[in-house]
Amino acid sequence: MMFIWILVAHWIGDYVFQTSKMAMGKSRHLKWLAIHVGTYTLVISICCLFLFPIKIAISYFLINGILHGITDFFTSRLSAKYQKTPRIFFPILGFDQLIHMITLYLTFIHKNALVFF
Known part of the structure; x- marks a missing residue:
């Protein structure tokens, strides 16, 4: 059940709180990627603080925030190139989410x- 809450927090942080500026800008400007990753990490951190002891919570949300940023750095740039080609764009978006789910699970x-402290 705990992992389901992590998935819910991921959805909220990655979709619900991602503005159009973040979604469009993160593929072109590190500023928007950083804002998106910061927002995502804040949402995940709140969830983790309810689920895990403090040391595990901090390590978990920091590691996942960093890994989320690395993943989005590459996948957002790739998906931006194919934004007008749905047949390629949507599998890239799905692959991005697959990487996030695997990362969260592992x-x-x-x-x-x-x-780490």
Whole structure:
């Protein structure tokens, strides 16, 4: 059940709180990517603080925020190139989400080993 809350927080942080400026700008400007990643990480952090002990929560949301940013750095640039070609754009968007889900899951099952302080 805990992982479902992580997925809900991911959806909220990655979609609900992502503005059009963030969505369009993150592929061209690091400023918008940073704002998106910061917003996403804040949402994930709130969820984690309710689910995990403090050290695990901090490690989990920081690691996932960084990995989310790395993933979006590459996938947002790739999807921007194919924005007007739905047959290519949507599989890229789906692949982006697949990477996020795998990242969230792998860090979830290894969360106790991720504590770095």
